[in-house]
Amino acid sequence: MSAKMEYNGSDVDEAIRNACAALKVERDQVDVEIVATGSTGVFGIFGRKKAVVRVGLKNGGAKGKAQSRPARAGQDEAVVKVRSKREDVVGDPVSAEDIELIKSDLGQILALMNCPSEITIDQDANNKVHAHISGEHVEVIVGAEGQTLDGLQYLMRKIITRKFPQKVLFSLDAGDFRSNRTEELQERAVRLAQEVKDTGKTRTIPAINPAERRIVHMALQNDTEIRSRSVGDGIFKKVLIYLPGKGRKRTSRKRKGGEARPR
């Protein structure tokens, strides 16, 4: 692999275009690693951050042979490793005794919360450990918007990584919370997307966590009429749903005083 160079732009696409222009190569001849996705900041004025990508030529190719592109299938697809890897993450196997340990720690916490509950744990094909809580206390354990459940899941993951040397994937659910929440977010995303198409105005979903943002983005990724992206700092970010070319920093400043352009 040849040395990688960093390029920036107002968003990732532009950064990649800049990189290709600078290197005088086609998009599919470079490997792209996204360093920063950039953000429009507040009102597109404060805290604006540029998108940064690190780009290297594929096959360590020199610029000269850029024109003679080998027509090998599979090689020509752009290698943009953003988040696609997430789906097939495989954890290390967890023994039955370890599962019991996890179960007893979780049971202990729930008991001390005065929410003794039934816990079932199983492992899927990727060795991911799924713990499920049921019983009369589910509502308390889930909490508002799943806050308590997410807190418990986070603590359990911490405890598990401390306890076991191997890589353990863990998820926690109570009642039907996760599936209900996923459905609810998907419906909300689709509804807001429709509003965006109808009115041309950007809509937002207020601060949600990474897993939930992912659900929203996935629900909208095949809709070519609208775009979605996350803005904000920290773990909880807002999700913006907007028409392409809208909601970007350039428009927000100039639109001031002028009429909003309907599309």
Added chain:
Amino acid sequence: MASMKELVSFMASQLVDDPGSVQVTETESEDTRVFELRVAKDELGKVIGKQGRTARAMRSVLSAAAGIDKMKARLEIVE
């Protein structure tokens, strides 16, 4: 419930290397219980977490437990 204090110390001791150093004291006003958590100095980070994420997780678990008795709970991590 008395078990809330144990809840704090259980969660904390699962997160640190030296569970022996975990101390929890409880003070109570009419509708709020305040828990002060002390751990070894070099393990403070483990109970606070990146951007306070661990502390926040413990707080939401604690608040849920307190909510059953219609109480509020506050967790303070004391250096």
